[in-house]
Amino acid sequence: MKGKWRLLVSSLLMVGLLFMLAGCGGKGADKAAEKPKKIIVGTNATFPPFESQEKGELVGFDIDLIRAICEVQGYEVEIKHMGFEALIPAVQQGKIDAAISGMSITEERQKVVDFSDPYFNAGLIIAVRNDNTTINSTDDLRGKKLAAQTGTIGAAYCDRVKEQDPSTVVKHFKDIGEAFMELKKGGVDAVINDYPVTLNYILTTEDANIKMVGEVFSADDKYGIAVKKGNTELLNMINEGLKKIKENGTYDKIYQKYFQQ
Incomplete structure (x- = not known):
């Protein structure tokens, strides 16, 4: 009889232990399943x-x-600051999962990366010193000294002006703030840059002594989030998220925070 009781107690203890292990394993699995995925996103933090x-x-x-x-x-997100020209190569090489940095969707870039749905319409504008009366539109840029941020569509536009008139001088800067400083001290005649960034610089910089002239051009310039070619899973995730925050009002709140104060 004692032997039977020992066997029964041992069996019950074994069953209890198995239930405990199963419970622990289940909780661990649930925690692993609940842990959000993470992406690494690159940006060039010189473009307020x-x-x-x-x-x-x-x-x-x-x-x-x-x-x-x-x-x-x-998803969790880790954001890394790096040079603007390094962003697309970093996406291609898998060093980062995506890039967001006021990056215009262009045919050239679309050959090497995939872009999300557009999230912002920008356009270019000309900035000159307040005392400048000779530059009033894009027609007046030929033969002048122009500046822009390296790798941007503003820089590409300056280069096209130089192709049309080789006497045009073009200076590229890694930081758009450096381009504006060069304009302020008279090193260039004009800066070609995205309209909202130029407007922000003028409104937030004391004694900027800079004005915008002419109309916004390249008005079809749209910003997108770049991902590696063929990464449809990440691209779909971003597009779905962008759609959701537009529908729930989050996008409008972010826009008002920076552009409608």
């Missing part, structure tokens, strides 16, 4: 109000946008 650095923190329209997209889609 879209991206910049304040007290060591990345801030701006693009930063808030990608965080909102990832949050609504259940």
Whole structure:
């Protein structure tokens, strides 16, 4: 009889242990399943109000946008600051999963990366010093000294002007703020840059001594989020998230924060 009781107690203990292990395994599996996926996104934080650095923190329209997209889609996001020209190669090489940096969707870029649905309409504008009376439109740019940020459509436009008139001088800067500083000290006659960024610079910089002239051109310039060619899973995730934050009002709140204060 004692032997039977020992066998029964041992069996019950074994069953209890198995239930405990199963329960622990289930909780661990649930926690693993609940852990959100993570993507690494590159940006060039020298393009306010879209991206910049304040007290060591990345801030701006693009930063808030990608965080909102990832949050609504259940993803964690890590954002890395790097040179603008390094962004697309980093996406191609898998060093980052995506790039958001006021990046215009162009045919040339679409050959090497895939873009999300457009999230912002920009366009270019000419900036000159307040005392400049000779440049009033794109027709007046030939033969002048022009500046733009390296790798942007503003830089590409300056290069096209130089092709049309070789006497045109073009200076490229890694930071758009450096281009504006060159304009302020008289090193160039005009800066060609995205309209919202130029407007933000004039409104937020004391004694800027800079004005915008002419109409916004390249008005079909649209920003997109770049991902590696063929990464449809990530592209779909971003597009779905962008659609959701537009529908739930988050996009409008971010827009008003930076452009309708």
